[in-house]
């Protein structure tokens with residue numbers, strides 16, 4: 001099977017091309033959209049976090065691009081492969097569709113400082129906390145990053161959002177959120193808004209989702 005990988009080996013999948021100039025809701029995957037069990041790679045282990053589909057559907061209704069951005073060092077470290085990733089993604093897409101929710105694009109960075117061969121990279125620009133996956137999507141789709149938000153459970157998600165020039169990030173307590181929250185104190189400011197929530201359900205109160213549907 002052919003996988004949608006760029007020359008660097010980053011997964012860049014377009015499911016539905018966003019409206020040009022759209023704001024985006026960038027979502028970390030593990031611990032935000034699905035339970036983070038650690039190196040999720042089996043279809044039967046995919047469990048959606050409650051309200052994930054509702055939050056995504058709300059963004060869909062407002063023509064906000066919904067873009068999954070996930071570090072997948074398990075691939076870089078040979079714990080599983082792109083086929084397992086593809087199968088898990090298909091399951092997530094199917095579960096979301098059953099609840100009326102659609103992802104517009106998916107980016108996954110397999111590199112890791114201790115990865116194997118081509119995936120070994122000390123600080124790959126696509127791997128969060130670097131902003132490469134977000135800026136790549138912005139270029140690809142002409143997104144309005146200033147109006148865009150990120151939802152993540154790790155400080156690296158928030159850092160990637162800030163470095164990409166997003167309007168803000170919502171940090172949630174699902175996944176690794178509780179352990180990571182104390183690292184976030186200094187990350188707000190300079191036009192970057194940091195909000196704290198319990199889960200992706202709190203996306204519904206973000207500025208881009210709490211106004212009337214387009």
Ligand SMILES: [Mg+2]
Pocket residue numbers: 028029030031032036152153154175176
């Ligand atoms: Mg996560």
